[in-house]
Amino acid sequence: MQLGQIAQKLEATGVKTLGVVATDAERARVYFRFRRPRIPVGADPGLATHRAFGLPNIGPPTPEVGEAFQRAAARELGLTGPATEGAFAQFARHDGYDVTGADEADAARHGEQLVGQFLVDREGVVRWANVECARDGIDGLGRLPSEDEVLAAARALQ
Amino acid sequence: MTTNGRTAPVAPGEPAPDFTLAAARGWDGVLADSRGRSPVLLALFRELY
Numbered sequence: 001m002q003l004g005q006i007a008q009k010l011e012a013t014g015v016k017t018l019g020v021v022a023t024d025a026e027r028a029r030v031y032f033r034f035r036r037p038r039i040p041v042g043a044d045p046g047l048a049t050h051r052a053f054g055l056p057n058i059g060p061p062t063p064e065v066g067e068a069f070q071r072a073a074a075r076e077l078g079l080t081g082p083a084t085e086g087a088f089a090q091f092a093r094h095d096g097y098d099v100t101g102a103d104e105a106d107a108a109r110h111g112e113q114l115v116g117q118f119l120v121d122r123e124g125v126v127r128w129a130n131v132e133c134a135r136d137g138i139d140g141l142g143r144l145p146s147e148d149e150v151l152a153a154a155r156a157l158q
Numbered sequence: 159m160t161t162n163g164r165t166a167p168v169a170p171g172e173p174a175p176d177f178t179l180a181a182a183r184g185w186d187g188v189l190a191d192s193r194g195r196s197p198v199l200l201a202l203f204r205e206l207y
Contacts, residue, residue, distance in 0.1 A: 016197070027206075032183045039201075041183045044180075103205060107204075127170055127171075129170055154199070
């Protein structure tokens with residue numbers, strides 16, 4: 001699932017999509033000036049939103065987590081085969097972006113923060129949720145739910 | 159592993175927490191404002207992506 005693509009389909013069902021990035025707002029504005037997001041985005045450098053929604057933080061990076069990120073990046077890049085070393089750096093550069101010291105500082109400050117998606121109805125009640133790694137363990141890093149699943153959840157609100 | 163003060167992530171059927179964020183692009187950042195208007199898919203990211 002590509003979030004920007006599904007956001008358009010969700011809009012047709014009356015659902016807006018909002019993103020929360022975990023970095024400084026000014027830095028995010030500069031980034032998105034050059035890489036315009038398809039959805040509105042808010043900035044939360046301190047992960048307050050992640051904490052409020054109870055998204056797990058699995059602590060300091062471990063070799064196992066690092067390898068899982070490499071596999072996730074390889075998957076995003078469409079690379080096949082067992083050799084995924086370097087895939088994460090390749091993924092970070094695939095749109096011409098070079099990882100900066102600010103990226104590394106964010107990553108060091110946040111540890112291995114898991115992410116998630118929450119569908120909230122017009123009364124403010126969560127009706128569907130996906131928490132990274134909840135279904136697939138560590139191999140769920142970077143894995144998003146299917147477009148069909150998200151659209152089905154959105155249609156169920158109607 | 160911690161869940162940042164909660165024992166588990168917010169699950170379907172529970173109220174979504176209120177929060178306010180600095181707008182990075184195109185959003186006033188107040189989830190509560192969306193209540194009574196339209197449902198929202200909230201996507202939380204690591205760093206910038």
